[in-house]
Amino acid sequence: MKSYLAAAVQMNSLPDLHENLAQAEDLIDLAVRQGAELVCLPENFSFLGDEAAKIAEAETIAQSSEKFLKTMAQRYQITLLGGGFPVPTAAGKVHNTALLVGANGEELARYEKVHLFDVNLPDGNTYQESETVLAGTNLPPVHPSKELGHLGLSVCYDVRFPELYRYLSQMGAHVLFVPAAFTAYTGKDHWQVLLQARAIENTCYVIAPAQTGRHNSLRQSHGHAMIVDPWGIILADAGDKPGVAIASIEPSRLEQVRRQMPSLQHRVFS
Known part of the structure; x- marks a missing residue:
């Protein structure tokens, strides 16, 4: 594992596939021009809006998203995470799928989201992800990279x-991906503290690309894409506008924190 720059991309995705992919390309380009070798796109990067439209267009969204990720990774010679896009299933629903792609355009890891957001929030908004999304059934993968470290998906x-991230750390993860479209209501209280907790308890870097702003009349995301170090220190925060949060991933820092706080070695229950 070497030292390198990573980017957590922050988008304002809309119910328009082509506009979203154009926005994503601009932000990937921005990240690469600043030196990023690992670029991470948020959940719903290619489509965020009406659920019925998402299901109706799912096949097109899935094919276009996967082709886009492989093309961009090859063009810019980066490792690229697509943090979540709909992939149709035989059951008529979709998997919320994260895809990690290497610089040669090859698929490195794929994860189908297992925890679905079925929540009635105090602000009056109701989210029922399971109405259109079929939960994944496999544990999230950790992709071993000699250069970038072991990369855990979520x-x-x-x-x-937290048990999901404990599993990833047990599998050797150095970096945890948390691509999100966190709601504005929950994000203001929980987003940062949850990311810091996952970093601290697993002594891992956390890279959390995010959605921000309004996507339609009902959906509004919190923003604040960020990168957190293994001690829980926020290295970069994209604020509330589209952009990128960029920070250095340092193996020496990872080793230092794990040496000074060897909590992973002190686990009693597994």
């Missing part, structure tokens, strides 16, 4: 389930 609502 998606958004997963961040509230």
Whole structure:
């Protein structure tokens, strides 16, 4: 594992596939021009809006998203995470799928989100992800990279389930991905503290690309894409506008924190 720059991209995705992919390309370009070798796009990067439209267009969204990720990774010679897009299933629903792609355009890892956001919030908004999304059934993967470290996948609502990240750390993860479209209501209180907790308890870097702003009349996201170090220090925060949060991933820092706070070695229960 070497030292390198990573980017957590922050988008304001809309119910328009082509506009979203154009926005994503601009932000990937911005990140690469600043030196990023690992670029991470948020959940719903290619489409965020009406659920019925998402299901109706799911096949097109899935094919276009995967082609886009592979093309961008090859063009810019980066490792690229697509933090979540709909992939149709035989059951008529979709998997909320995160895809990690290497610089040669090859698929490195794929994860189908297991925790679905079925929540009635105090602000009056109701979210029923399971109405259109079929939960994944497999544990999230850790992709071993000699250059970038071991990369653990997750998606958004997963961040509230620490056992998932404990599993990733047990599997050797150095970096945890948390691509999200966190709601504005929950994000203001929970987003940052949850990311810091997952970083601290697993002594891992956390890279959390995010959605921000209004997507339609009902959906509004919190923003604040960020990168957190293994001690819980926020290295970069994208604020509330589209952009990128960029920070250095340092193996020496990872080793230092794990040496000074060897909590992973002190686990009693597994």
